[in-house]
Amino acid sequence: MKGNIIKYARDNIDTDVIIPGQYLKVHDYAELATHAMEGLDPDFHSKVKEGDFILSGKNFGCGSSREHAPIALSHCGVKAILALSFARIFYRNSVDGAFLLPIEIDQDAYDGISEGDEIDIDVSKNEIKNITKNQTYKMKPFSEIIGKIIAAGGLFKYKPDQD
């Protein structure tokens, strides 16, 4: 999966900045997308393109359980978040709702990847290639259950009885 990076070099990007509380009443996915990252980056919508990845630091998506957060990002075209770590509800909402891939990266990838770099994520090899810089990094493998839910296309398509 190839895409370009939008980098936020900071920790604790919370769900209130991803989609502010005043929009919690909105359940139209396209409308939610128009407010994504409104609390953090007014230029986000001029940057983001279909297939992009966001790269950030620790504890991405902390705060509220609002599924609006991964929904808003995915409906802007964001396919994956690369972060040093994720808050748990954002992580499972992203996977169970099949909105986007939460990719846990290490410090090398975090430091090495810059805004605009073209990246190729190979989940089968747990590898992230930086095409722009010709570098390769490891991603943390998905746990077994997360890998299976992602492969199935979300929690509702995953059949635990067939394990």
Place this chain on the structure above:
Amino acid sequence: MNIVEKILARASGKSSVVPDDVIFADVDKVMMHDVSGPGVIKVFDKLKKQGISVDKLWDPTKVWVAEDHFVPSADKLSAENIVKLSNFTKNYGIEKHFKYGMGQYGICHTLSHEEAMVMPGDVYVGGDSHTNTTGALGAFACGLGHTDIAYVLLNGNIWFKVPETYYFKLNGKLPDHVMAKDLILKIIGEIGNDGGAYRTMQFGGSGIDEMSIESRLTLCNMTTEAGAKNGIVEPDQKVVDYLSQRGATDLNLVTGDSDAEYSKIFEFESSEMEPIIAKPFSPDNTCVVSEAPSVELDKSYIGSCTGAKYEDLEAAAKILKGRKVKIRTEILPAAISIYQRAMENGLLKIFLDAGATVGPPTCGACCGAHMGVLAKDEICISTTNRNFPGRMGHVESQTYLASPMVAAASAVTGKITDPRDLI
């Protein structure tokens, strides 16, 4: 096994579980509100289009619904969400729907204990991050998103990775004018806002024995702000008494085995705590009130599931009695039952005499949605749970998190104030 492992083993039909086991746990209670409910309805609509049956719920008697985030309706869209939610509960036969303007209603997490909706030993999931609150009654209480809640409504179970448990041993009784909110801010300040991530935060020790149920609820509520999967306290006689006053008997009190294992044990001397605040823009950005920055406050907010239970209002009233507020002060009891007790016991008169405004139960201002949001550059001291940029309004507003006593004392002076300075 510890208490959480025992609850999750029982719920997944296993004789034992250990941290990192992946299980499907049968759910005993599930809650959604006027934000997560319409989100779940949207998931149901998607499922229908995919040919997945959403004709009936696994068990409507185990589902309950609260209207709390956008009540009173903030605008047409939020009014329509309430109508949608009402149609959903009617169509699916959900009887426990606490409706705004019809007797008891309030913030979902407050109703979970006020109305004894959750029992010790339950697996309880809710479509809200602060579902952790109700772990104070000895349940495994955990917040989930819309897809997961929809899954529970249709299947009656959900996957969990069994969490490792951090045990917080609290020693001694909190000093006068120091509250559970101060203690949990201290803990979050030490472990960080991801210090409990994916884990259980269990509280015990003599500090818990001494503590009321409502104070324990404050501790568990704020475990969300350390990233925890859940917060929990082993049930004791106080839990039994609390629930029996609310008509719940025949409780199944699950507690950990004597050889229960914890991945880490922390000790805090509750008896030596001081009033603490969290500065903008994170609940772990803490300092003692005596070292708080000297800022001119615009507003004091005493509300939310975290800081507007009866005990919280009583504490604020102790400070506000016979005094006048110097800044805009908004006090919103977290449920109608609390509002009513506050009225019967004269607390509302104290608040109104002090010049504060008393409002209806709502999450509105806590999440920056409506009913008192902050303007650019405004500074608020608040009994709520988080203070990220823009949390309570404009992205350039600021929120200091505090106990109800600190928020009340600060309302009187207009600066961040140690309640002991007013005594």
